[in-house]
Amino acid sequence: MRAVLKTRCLNCHSTAKQKGDLDLETSDIHKEPHVWENVLDQIAMGEMPPKKEKPLSAEEKTQLVGWVRGTLDQIALASAGDPGPVVLRRLSNMEYTYTVRDLTGVDSLDPAKEFPVDGAAGEGFTNAGAALVMSPALITKYLDAAKDIASHAVLTPRGIHFSAGNSSRDWTDETLAKIRAIYAKHTSVGEGTQTTLQGIKLDTGTGSGRLPLEHYLDALQGRASRDGLSEKYLRILRDALTGTQPSALLDPLRAKFREKKLAAADIEPWQQVLWRFATVGHIGKQNGPKAWQEPVTPLVPQHEMRVKLTGERDVTLYLTTTDAGDGNADDDVIWENARLVAPGRPDLPISGLPALVKHLEVQRAKIIANTEKCLNAIATGKDDVDADLLVAWREYLGYGTTKLEPLLTKQLKSTPDYNFIQGWQGEQALGVLANSSDATVRIPGVMKAHSVATHPSPKLASVIAWRSPIAVTLRIQGDVADAHPECGNGVTWAIEVRRGHTSEVLASGVSKGATVLPMGPFENVRVEAGQVVALVIGPRDGNHSCDLTAVNLKLSDGKKTWDLAKDVSPNILAGNPHGAWHFLSQPATLEAASDVPAPIAEWRKKPSAELAAKVREYLEKDFPLNSPLLRSFLSDRSDSSDKSDIRAKAPSVIEVKIPAALANGTEFVVTGKLASKTGSVQMRVLTEKPDTAQSLVAGKSESALKSGQWSDNNLVTQHSAPIIVNDGSEARRRFEAAFDEFRTLFPIALCYARIVPVDEVVTLTLFYREDEPLKRLMLDDAEERELDRLWDELRFVSEWPLKQVDVFEQLFQFATQDAKPSAFEPMRQPILQDAQLFKTQLVEAEPRQLQAVLDFATQAWRRPLRDAEQSELRTLYQKLRSQDLPHAKAVRLMLARVLVAPAFLYRGEKPASGPKASPVNDWELATRLSYFLWSSAPDEELRRIAASGQLRDQIASQAARMMKSDKIRRLATEFGCQWLHVRDVATLDEKSERHFPTFASVREDMQEEVTRFFIDLFQNDRSVLTLLDSDHSFINANLAKHYGFDMKDDDWRRIDGLHGKGRGGILGFAATLAKQSGASRNSAILRGTWLSEVILGDKLPIPPKGVPVLPDEPPAGLTERQLIERHSRDENCAGCHKRIDPFGFALEGFDAIGRARKADTKTTLPDGTVVDGLADLRHYLLTTRRDDFLRQFCRKLVGYALGRSTQLSDKPLIESMMKVEGQKIGGMIELIICSPQFREVRGKDFIANH
Known part of the structure; x- marks a missing residue:
């Protein structure tokens, strides 16, 4: 081997020459194994020896490669399990973001959005310690982010939590939404009602929070499922409907229930008459409602009935008496004073009608x-x-005196600012005012000098009337104008001539802002002595705000003139009447009486x-x-001594016929009462003959506001069929008990789901809670506690007790203008006391909130706080408070301090002294595991096991649990998508919009497919080889359309049979295909390089300098493949392209955004294997290159898990992972987390042997 090195390698890489900074003459393979790993790579790529030198012979290559590889294997076995270098790793941007989101529970927080982009290192991941550097600029950004995160902290009675919002309004709305979600879970919506106050339509909140009665009846009678219903109410309702205790209202319902025919329609009529809804905007005022949903009792000692009669035919009425469902003993009744009533004439007793007609x-x-x-x-x-x-x-x-009443009697001697503004007043701003000065002033409407103005109330029109002292023919003219045009909706006006009971309307209309509207002139208007000319100013649509109206009226007979402004403005308080002028009111809805027919x-x-x-x-x-x-x-003919009383006994029906000549336009009126002290009946006047067998009926009820000031409690309920019983009777007590029992079971609404009242023009009640029926009938103990907690929290975050004080003062001042402020006086002390109590509660909550910060620090720092750290944080709080910072601000600064501490920003581990590796502690191990699988801090269960010291024994089961969690999505994106280089496809904007206009709309779905595929891989412990040979994927309709699949469902779902559609696995993902393409065309080079380096782990040489760049679009007559093949003939390029291009050519069946297309996909791979398209390429990878793929995947996974580059000592672990049965991902992960590399840290004094 040394001879080979000397003759073939040291010519360039000796100590003297060191070409490429490589000295193989003195390099010790045991000390620098990475150098010799690079030597193997260079030989494999054909880069050593250089192309200009003689290549290694087969014997030389075998000898050299065998020695290097064998020696490296020995080194790997000797150093197996080395944890690797100790690097102080800060959290990556994504780890920081995920950790913040998990700590706060707010997924919308994006604290790292302004941070510099993390670089990749190690095995190509952004969690590698070598790339996670710190800089002064980044420290500043961390501090800004920490302050922003702290601004989302919500201080509650029990501690703190975090919100997506960072204002009191946000927190209030969020808490309201949570409360309403609980309400909505158990209630239904119905037809809401409105109330009209001062002409404004207001919501009473009755459209939500309803008892979903039909669902429960259907479930109990087997007509529908019980899913989603309260078992508590099902039990209560079943017991009531199967009970045997006699009940006037429940017994008929029980009979239907036994036949399984009971419906909500059988119950709702009684709900409507036994309950009513009040307004709650002023709840608590004097004599005001005590609740939103109020019980009402349709029991009366006598009942007045009225029936309006119309038409030109005789009318037959049926006076119906029935027992009240309890038998007819003592049910003797009197129909008292039956009569016809019409305005302007005497009442007509029914008994005298036939004779009256003749008369x-x-x-x-x-x-x-x-x-x-x-x-x-x-x-x-x-x-x-x-x-x-x-x-x-x-x-x-109309000869004789026309009545003018009621006159205004209350004098206004001055306004707060002007003593020359005087007049006559009624309630709710009703009045006629005069300005006796030469000045034009605002009061707040404009009062011109020497003028008259008038103001209606919501229900009363103001009338200025002139009564004629003589018979005269007049010329009449005048004008009206809105004196306060900046607000309000204007007034209605009319000028009338009133003769007795008749009225002739000369003109009428609606004001138009400050525009002066003329009236007349009206010529030759004949009036007799005592007849009246009246100017009527009314509130438009019942809204009297800003309705001060400037008016004038002049009447002349040619000799004498009566001028309202001149006659009245100097001394309006001289009297009422003021000469011929009269100031009075009439109902705002009163229509002028019809004048006489035209001939008359x-x-x-x-x-x-x-x-x-x-x-x-x-x-x-x-x-x-x-x-x-x-x-x-x-x-x-209306003798008062004849009251037309009629006696009867229940059950009975008495027919009463009324001649058409007297019926039209009248009202039949009669009073029903018992003739005995005991008994119980219902008495009704019907227009159609009833079934006398009908017993107890609910009838109908109507609740309405009677006339009065807006500060009054004037809600009155009328029942069409009340039960007539005498006060104090046994029958009354029996029915009261039956009604109470019914109301206990069947409220109309379970809760006031609106919470924020808007049922008063000026609302005092900021938040209103009424949910006792919901708690009693529906909620279990846990739900009830959660609801109470949320209401306590709403009180804190909204600070409504403090705001209520200001609102009360505003309302009180408003009431002094046109209402009775005394009605609100009883509320003053309770509101002030509650505000003081709230301040006390705020102070009492401070220690709990401070402790919550310390608990938060324990989670953020991923270990228990040391005593010194707790003391430091408490000292910081005290220091901040001593600087006059409010408690809330001090708490948020503490939170910011926690989030910029090194214990949070860095994943610090404490190595043992000495050279040997030692186990990390359980808290550090929990952190390693959690950041590996979830890119975030340990959750509560992992912390609990770490605290118990048992994590080493349970780490495999914990990993299995964590892989089932939704948080495993993070491993799919941070490992899976980063490995495949598709982490940024969702935001990729490099594609030519001209060539691929649909790409922007599908790119997010492309990346989501890859993410969901990896999630499925991890959660279902699939084989890693499914990445190549999977026949399924996860797509939605948008992506299906992109792929050319038929799919109508917009939801993401698994689809199978992708092999038959020419796809399957990572090779067929649109994301990978699009990412490894150019802006406007395919790139077999990019795809081939990606497949070689990223998927198979092949080492490719660096491209030589001066390589020509390919054009964005192929020249005319050339395909993309032909363009690349021509480029690859360059001898400087051919070596690399022969290794990478064939892989890319096999994927030419997909365009630059991953759509299928027809193309030449046949190619010869570097080892001589011929493939044609994706399917052949997939088979090649699964067979010939299977181990290369597995080794590369395992290397990447180990590098990601350890946050560093893999090293020679990791080779045994990687080889073991490749041999996991079935290549299951769960087994591979278990090997990693049980390995020394994962569980240990190098000693402080570690010295590498190599």
Whole structure:
């Protein structure tokens, strides 16, 4: 061997010459084995001897290679298991990122995004210690990243956790989402309701949080699965529906349940009448609601029923009495005072209707016959006709005084800023104001000098009325304008002439901001003494905000003028009425009473005998008995002593017929009550004949706000079919118990899922919790504790007790403007006390949060803290607080300190003294294992076993557990994708968009396929050879389309039969094929090089200088293959290309982004094997080059696991891995983690023997 070296090698590589810095004359193979490994590589590549020298003979080559290889094998066996050099390794960028995400539980954090890119070293991976250097700039970035991570820390009553957000609003929203997720798991959505306050529609939160009753009934009756349902409520519901204790409401349900016919529709009617929903935005105010979902009880001692009657036919009503499901003993009833009611006329007892009809028919005939006489008498002032007929006509035409009420009575003597602004007021900003000064001012709307303005309330319109002192013909004109146009939605306005019960609307409309809208002029408007001209200003859509309206009204008869502003503005408080002017209110929804028909209106304007005759002709054609002209003849027929009481006993149905002549436009009214002290009945007035056998019914309920101020609690519930029982009776107690039992089982809603109320114009309640039914009926103990924890956390992160104080003061001040602030006064002390309690709770939580930082440090530093380290961190906290830093800021700076400590940034290990290798401790071993498989710190279970000192014995089982975890995805990307050089395909932007416009849309899926393939390999402990010969892969619809496969499902799924489709394994991945191609064309050179070096581990010589670069596109007439073949004829290039090009040519059946195509794929490999396409190449690799592939894979895996280059001492381990039964990946990994290389560290005084 020495003779061969001397004659064939030392000519160039002697001590004197050292060509290529290589001295083989003095090099000791035992001390520098890497030098001689390189010699073997150079001989194998044909680079030694150089091409210009005589090649080695077969005998020389055998002798030299045999000696070198044999000696190296001896060295490898002697040093087997050497852990390798001790390198202080910092975390790679990805290890840092994964560790931060695992420590915080926030996968969206990307703390290393601004870090310099890690370089690769060792076996080509970014986790190799040799490449993980530190620099001052990187230290600064670590500090910035640590502060940013700490800003995501959420301080809670129990400690700290981390959030994707870094603001109180983010943490609040995140906690709300978690609470709502628990709510949503057990509830359903339904039809929500809205409330309208001050003209604004507000959500009451009733659309979510509902009891999903149908699902539970279906499950209990075998109609659906129990999956996803609460076993707790299933048990409660089953017990109730199979119970035997008598119950008025449950017994009918039990009967249906026994027949398996019970449905939610059988229960929901009673839910609707036994519950109502209140607003919670002001919950806690004086006399306010105590809950969002309030129980209501449809039990009354008497029940007033009203039925509106319309149409032109006789009406039949059915007065129905039923027992309440408990028998008819003592169920005697009285239908009291049955009557017809209509506005503007006396009530008509039902018993007198037949006689009344006859009476009205007689009077109608008299009126028609005497029409001309009566109208002439009115026009001339004579009274030579029937006095009753004349009274009827005068009332009908509006002669006499028109009522004006209610007048405003509360004086406003000044505003806070101006004593010259005065007026008359009502509730909720209702009023008429006047400016007596020469100045234009804001109050906050604009009041011009010597002007009048008015403001409606949400439910009341403001009316400024002028009552005529004499009979006169007028010219009327005026104007309106929004005095506060910056906000609000404007007002409605109308100018009317009111004559008695009739009203003539001269004009009406809606304000248009500050634009002055003229009214009139209206000429020749005839009014009699006592009749009224009224200006009505109403809230548009019930919204009265910013509704101050500037108004003026002028009336003139040609001689005298009445001017609202001039008459009133100097001294509006002189009185109300103020001369002819009156200030009053009316319901905002009140419609003007209909004026008289056209023929009568014409006569009223200009009385004449001819027009009077036309009036008679009109009445002969159209004069119903309910005409206002007959109203005066009703008063003598409404004897109050006849109340038309009707007695009955349940069950019964009484028919009441009402003549059409009197029915239209009226309302039938009657009161039902018991005739005895005991008993229980339901009484209803129906328009269709009922089934008398019908017993207890739920009826319907309606809850609405009655008139009043917005600060009042004025929610009133009406039931259509309440149960009539006497107060204090046994029947009442029995039904109250039955209702309570029903409500316990069947709330409408299980929780107020909205949480943040928006049901008041100004909301006081920031967060509202109501979920007692959910906890009682649905949740198990663990869920209940978690829900309570989240609510405690919401209180902390939102700091609502402190914010509530400010909100209360704002609302209180708002209420002083147009409501009753006293309604909120009872809330003041509880709010202040809760704020003080919250401050105490914040302080009490500080020690727990400080301890949480120390616990976090234990996890981050991947070992228990030493006493000195704990003391140092606590001292840092105290120092920060002494500098007046708030607790939260001090805690976050502590966290930042933890994250920039060397114990976190570096994977430090403590070698033993002396030269010998020693075992790493269990914490260090846990760290090695976790960063190998998960690229992150050990999880809780791994830490627990490390703390017990038993990890060495359990490391194989722990590795098996970890390989099943979703975190094994990291090994797939950081090892698998890096090894195949496809780690960056998802962001690869080097492809020509002109040639491959679809690449950008599929590149992420390309890389995901490789990742999922490796995940499957690891999680299912498959053979490493499946990387080559797999007949399956994992794709989605987008990637399937790219491959030309038919797949409609968008989800990722496994597909088999890839060999039949010309693919399979790493050779057929679009990711590998695209990465090893050019921007606009294939590259057999890149693919061949990748296959040789990366997959098989072949050593290729460095390309010579001056090699020409191939064009992006082949010249005309040449294929890509022909272009490469012509290039490879260059004698400087031929040697390498003969070794790499054939591998690439075999993959020519795929274009530059991995799509299948037709091409010449037949080629001869370097050893003379002829292959044609991917399938032949795969077979060649699995047979001829099988060991090369396995050796390369094992070498890469060992290098990745150890974070360094493999060395000669690793060869026995690699050889053992290649012999694992079935080449299973799990067995290979077990060999690595049980090896001395993985479990030990070199001694401090280690001296290499070679």
